[in-house]
Structures are given as structure tokens and as C-alpha cells.
Amino acid sequence: xxxxxxxxxxxxxxxxxxxxxxxxxxxxIPEALVAAxxxxxxxxxxxxxxxxxxxxxxDLLVNYTGRPSALTEVPRFAEHAxxxxxFLKREDLNHTGSHKxxxxxxxxxxxxxxxxxxVIAETGAGQHGVATATACALFGLDCTIxxxxxxTRRQALNVARMRMLGAEVVPVTSGSRTLKDAINxxxxxxxxxxxxxxxxxxxxxxxxxxxxxxxxFHRVIGVEARRQILQRAGRLPDAVAACVGGGSNAIGxxxxxIGDADVRLVGLEAAGHGVDSGEHAxxxxxxxxxxxxxxxxxxxxxxxxxxxxxxxISAGLDYPGIGPEHSYLKDTGRAEYRPVTDDQxxxxxxxxxxxxxxxxxIESAHALAGALDLGRELxxxxxxxxxxxxxxxxxxxxxARYFGYYDTDADTDTDAAPDQHPRPQQKTEAE
Amino acid sequence: xAGTTHIHGTPAPAAHHDTLPEVPAGARGNLELLEAALxxxxxxxxxxxxxxxxxxxxxxxxxxxxxxxxLESGCDVVEVGLPHSDPVLDGPVIQTADDxxxxxxxxxADVLRTVRETHAATGKPVLCMTYWxxxxxYGPERFAAELAAAGGAGCILPDLPVExxxxxxxxxxxxxxxxxxxxxxxxxxxxxxxxxxxxxxxxYAASLMxxxxxxDSVGREAADxxxxxxxxxxxxVCVGLGVSNARQATExxxxxxxxIVGSAFVKELLAHPDDLDAGLAGVRxxxxxxxxxxxxx
Numbered sequence: 078x079x080x081x082x083x084x085x086x087x088x089x090x091x092x093x094x095x096x097x098x099x100x101x102x103x104x105x106i107p108e109a110l111v112a113a114x115x116x117x118x119x120x121x122x123x124x125x126x127x128x129x130x131x132x133x134x135x136d137l138l139v140n141y142t143g144r145p146s147a148l149t150e151v152p153r154f155a156e157h158a159x160x161x162x163x164f165l166k167r168e169d170l171n172h173t174g175s176h177k178x179x180x181x182x183x184x185x186x187x188x189x190x191x192x193x194x195x196v197i198a199e200t201g202a203g204q205h206g207v208a209t210a211t212a213c214a215l216f217g218l219d220c221t222i223x224x225x226x227x228x229t230r231r232q233a234l235n236v237a238r239m240r241m242l243g244a245e246v247v248p249v250t251s252g253s254r255t256l257k258d259a260i261n262x263x264x265x266x267x268x269x270x271x272x273x274x275x276x277x278x279x280x281x282x283x284x285x286x287x288x289x290x291x292x293x294f295h296r297v298i299g300v301e302a303r304r305q306i307l308q309r310a311g312r313l314p315d316a317v318a319a320c321v322g323g324g325s326n327a328i329g330x331x332x333x334x335i336g337d338a339d340v341r342l343v344g345l346e347a348a349g350h351g352v353d354s355g356e357h358a359x360x361x362x363x364x365x366x367x368x369x370x371x372x373x374x375x376x377x378x379x380x381x382x383x384x385x386x387x388x389x390i391s392a393g394l395d396y397p398g399i400g401p402e403h404s405y406l407k408d409t410g411r412a413e414y415r416p417v418t419d420d421q422x423x424x425x426x427x428x429x430x431x432x433x434x435x436x437x438x439i440e441s442a443h444a445l446a447g448a449l450d451l452g453r454e455l456x457x458x459x460x461x462x463x464x465x466x467x468x469x470x471x472x473x474x475x476x477a478r479y480f481g482y483y484d485t486d487a488d489t490d491t492d493a494a495p496d497q498h499p500r501p502q503q504k505t506e507a508e
Numbered sequence: 509x510a511g512t513t514h515i516h517g518t519p520a521p522a523a524h525h526d527t528l529p530e531v532p533a534g535a536r537g538n539l540e541l542l543e544a545a546l547x548x549x550x551x552x553x554x555x556x557x558x559x560x561x562x563x564x565x566x567x568x569x570x571x572x573x574x575x576x577x578x579l580e581s582g583c584d585v586v587e588v589g590l591p592h593s594d595p596v597l598d599g600p601v602i603q604t605a606d607d608x609x610x611x612x613x614x615x616x617a618d619v620l621r622t623v624r625e626t627h628a629a630t631g632k633p634v635l636c637m638t639y640w641x642x643x644x645x646y647g648p649e650r651f652a653a654e655l656a657a658a659g660g661a662g663c664i665l666p667d668l669p670v671e672x673x674x675x676x677x678x679x680x681x682x683x684x685x686x687x688x689x690x691x692x693x694x695x696x697x698x699x700x701x702x703x704x705x706x707x708x709x710x711x712y713a714a715s716l717m718x719x720x721x722x723x724d725s726v727g728r729e730a731a732d733x734x735x736x737x738x739x740x741x742x743x744x745v746c747v748g749l750g751v752s753n754a755r756q757a758t759e760x761x762x763x764x765x766x767x768i769v770g771s772a773f774v775k776e777l778l779a780h781p782d783d784l785d786a787g788l789a790g791v792r793x794x795x796x797x798x799x800x801x802x803x804x805x
Contacts, residue, residue, distance in 0.1 A: 095671065103672055104669060104671070104672070105640055105667050105668065105669065105672060106667060106669060107596070107597050107666050107667055107690065107692070108666070108669065108689070108690050108691055108692045108694075108695055108703070108714070109690075109692035109693075109694055109714060109717050109718075111669060111692075111694070111695070111699070112694040112695070112696065113694070251600070251603050252593070252594070252603075252607075257594065261594055261595075261596045264596045265596060265597075265599070265718075265719045268597070268717060268718055268719060269717055269718040269719065270717075271694065271717060272717075365645075367641050367644060367645055368639075368640050368641040368644060368667075369594065369641065370594075370596075371667075376641075378641070378645065380645070381615060381616050381642055381645060381646060382592075382641040382642035382643070382644065382645030382646065383592065383593040383610065383642070384593045384594050384641075385593075
């Protein structure tokens, strides 16, 4: 069965050769990066046709990552979802604790095939950074992770984890000093070091071919889940749900179901303090088409094309862009995208923890909150499949503060810089 | 190119061109003035000096004074930056200036006023340099029309690759604006030919693989890139990235048609945050030194 783990999208489906999903995608990059991006595309095209590549990746996915990941039915949680059956795809059980490792291992193999010796990556809070540092340790590659300075200070443990794995972690002090700026800084590094360096992009955004390439490495999520739920429920789900920041776990789940017209594809994006509050990261709900980080997609921006600051309690969803294929799925109506507030997500996080003994990442909790609503809409005959994209260990400090679980005032031992938002102290980007 | 058609749903350039209303002579951009300025420098057996400063930095009026000072003190051409929230091709110096301008609330109308007043004060060619999203959002046709009406000579859009540039080039050409493309040491020869065939005004050759900023030396790859670019085009080839002093300007003037300096001017203004006059004096002094440097004799 191992040949089923790496499954590039069949020929003839989106994107176009120019990297477009309908009106979205493309390649808006400086000339200095054109050759490098084209090299990635060419190497991936060769790798897709190389049985040796698939065999090596499949071996890693089984024996290193621990695939296939489990499908868990959660009946006690589902009692709060109108009695519908709810199944969780357990990407949280992968090595490193999220779906991110699927893409990272694939791109690490590509890096080696291209003869490059150094990898750079962005990380909002640490999950893609940790997965990348992990793969670099495994493959003996130099690794530099760009991370917004605000996040490095607040996420000392994740920084330590990456450094334990041998990576250099560079705090980014430009702009808003968060994920968006970490990506900007990684691009600046790549322009200067492109001969030796691969930019191991962490989501289904960025210039072509990254949206398609990262998606292909995550398609395994949906392919496994579709097979598993057919076995367990005896039928396809009525809806599949996943959180969306950049959109990688969601596209990985959705893709295997796109051809199943009766299966609703539902993306849950971070509404922060509410879409009307102005403090949110609900790009598909409130954004407009524009160009950010190399492709055309929905973007949170002002009337003159300046990118606006997103906000979410979840660092992994705290991004003002979205992968172009999601913009395409939204505009064609094949997928629907709904906002979930911080409070809704945190309630779902606690509910799953206390009804099923599974602590989800705050990112994934947005999908769980969406599933509660979907279940109520579908009623007792409904079946909902949720991607549990990451585990919540790293969110416990945020959650403890949110719910008041500390016995003493834990705020006193942190870097208590004044902050207009209650940003979490430990975040994952397990989106 | 298929992508651009896809996005905007517009017909082929030639067909579309016919449908655009005619531009009155007085509202056309100053592409010819740019060409003449570069030709004049060549006739004087020297490289042209091209200066860059972002609009709105340190204030809108201060930026207009600084851009005007550049042209009065030795620059042949000025590029006015339209600051962007996400300047991925800029190093820390220009990022800082962009940040100051954006926090000061600079708008596209302010950028256009900077172009208009700088050109009006000097009669010299003024280009706009920015990232694609602000232009895309404003509307390429609207932006081109207003830039031309302000007396602008053209636009440099370093994150708009030639494959995605059809809509912009159509509007730019219609309004008499240059489209200056950036080429890099990594650009293959065949690709250079495609890029230079699409561009106008001049070609911006990046001296090295990297972002904007001052550097100690200009690499040998710059001379190689200029030679490879010249093999594909008669357009002047100007070299930017990393040039900050007269010695480097002389070095680059030896093999290029123009020398582009940005971060070094920004640094002069950043060095005097509370004293615009002192900053302007620094800008004038540096422009004078560089103008002496680009003379080959």
C-alpha cells in the first residue's frame, strides 16, 4: 500500500502551465529568483516521474512520520454537534506533531536532488520551522529558520527545539515582526544565496510551483482519510472541514474529495475578535484579490494595495494571504469558507480535550468549531470529517492563560511588552 | 502571458490598444525625455547618474525637496519609490525609509505629487519604482494615466516578471511611459533577450544577487551581465544595487550606461532624522561626488 502515500495530482487538472488556478496563482517574483523557482519546478517534474523518488518518500512517510495517520471517531464530542457522526483525521499523531512534515520531507528530498546544501524556511510560531529543522537534521542540510522577533521572544521553547535540531533561528525585526515578515526575510535570503539554498516554503501559497507542489505532498491526508471513512462509515462524509491560514492542511484534505460532488468542502478561517472588529485573519471572507508573496490570491489589504496586519489567537492562521487554489475553490463555489472567532475556537479546543482526551492545536480547533456548526446543520444522519492538523501541546500556555488555569499569575515571568492583542505565548502553526 | 489574459479577461494587446481613448499630447508621459537624458550622457562620454528616494520620506514635502536636490546636484534621472508594506527586494535601509513614509500616511496621490513637483522644478525625467500590488490594486491603466499626467517618464516594477507584464506594458506604452525591467546575474541569455525586447527606456541590471543596500565593492558579475545584456538590445544598461560612492560609480561607469544609487542617499537622510536641511546637504554632496565619479575622463 505504500505506493499510495505520495500521489501527485493527475495530469490535466489545475494549475495551468503558468501556474494559474483560474484567475489565481502565477509567479510574481523578482528576476533574480526566476531561475531558482524554475529549477524547483523542473526538478519536481522529474521527481514525480521517478519511481525512486516516490519509493524513498513513501519509506520516510511510513517509517519516519508514522503514516498512515489514524482516523478517530469522536462520539462524545459529537453529542455537541447535533448528534452527527464526527471523525478526526489524526495528523497530530505524525512525527513532529502536525501535517507539516509531509511537505517538508518531500521538499528535503528535492533539495538533495538539486544538489543544494542549505535550506531556509519561514515560521510563524514554530511548527513548520521545527519540521524543517527535523528534516535538515535527518538529511544533513544546513538550516536557517526566519521567525518574527515577537514570536521568537514569546516562543522560546520552540526556538530551543529548532536549535536543538541544529538549525539557526533568525529573529526578524522588520515590518510587523511576525509571519508575513519572516517570509519577506526568507525571500531576501534566497535572492542572495540562491546557488546553495532551497527555500522550503511551508504552505500552498507563494509563486508557482509551490502551491501545487506543497499540495501534492499533502494530498496523502485526503487520500488516506477518504479510504478510511469509506471503511468505517460505509459512505462518504457529508462535509470535510479544515482550518485555513495559508491553506496547506485544508488543500491536502480537500483534494481527494473535489470529484465527489456531494461532499461539501468547508474551510474555517480565523476571525480573531470578529470579522467586523478589524482584528482578524479571515482572508477569504474579508480580503480582495491581490499579490502577496509571489502569487495572486485573496489578500487582506487596504484600498491602495498595502497589506494590512492580520490578527488571530492562532499564529498558524495569523496570515494576511491564502493559497491561490483556495481562492479558486471559493470563486468557483466548490468550497465554502467560514470565519471562526478566537472564542469559538478556544471553546472547541477545551470541548475536544474534555470529551475525548485529545488536545488539538488552536489552529485545528478552528476546524473543530466549524464541525460543531456543520453537525448541527446536518443533524443526526450527518457525517463530518475534520482534519486534526496538529496537536496542542505548544498551545498550553496560551490556553492556560485564556482559561485561567495557572494557580499564580504566570504573566509576571514573561516578556510583558504592552500588547493590544492577547497574543498567545506558545503557538503552533499546525494549520 | 496566458496568465495575464486569464486574470483580466482582456483581448490581445494590439486589439485592446485600439480601444483605449487617445491621450492628449500634454498628458503623455516623458519616455522621450528619459531617452534624451540617457543619450545626452552617452554623448558626453559618461555614464548617467540615476538616483532613488522613496516618496513620503522623511515627509512628503521633504521627499520632494530631496528628489529635487538629487536632480539639481548631478543626477540625470530620479526614481521615486512608492513605498510598500512588503518590500521583499529591499534591504534594511530602504525598508526603514518605506516604514517611515507609510507610518506618515503616504498615499499614491502623494507619490504622484512628488513626481509632478520634482519634474516641474527640474524639467528632468522622473520614474516611479514600486512593487506590483499597489499598481494592480489602483488599476494599471489608471496608474499609468495619472503617472503620465504627473509628468512621469516610466515605471520600474521589480516583482512583475515579463510573463505577467502584458496589461501593464499596454497601458504604459499607451501613455508614453517607459517600462524598465530588472535583469539579474542569474538571467540566462535567452531570457535576457525576451526581457529586453519587452522593455523600454533602459534596462536595470542588478549588480549582484541580493537586495538593495550599500556594499563595499561591485562584483565582477555586473560587468558580465551588462555585456550579456548589451548583446540583446540597444537600450542603455544601467547598473544598480550596492553602489554607494564615487569610486564605485567610476568603476561601474567604465562598463555601464548608467549608475543607479538609492540606499546611500536614503542613509544621508536617515543620518539627520531631525534636521532635513542637513540631510539635504548630505544628499547634494553625495550626488555631486557621484556625478564626478560617472565621468570617464
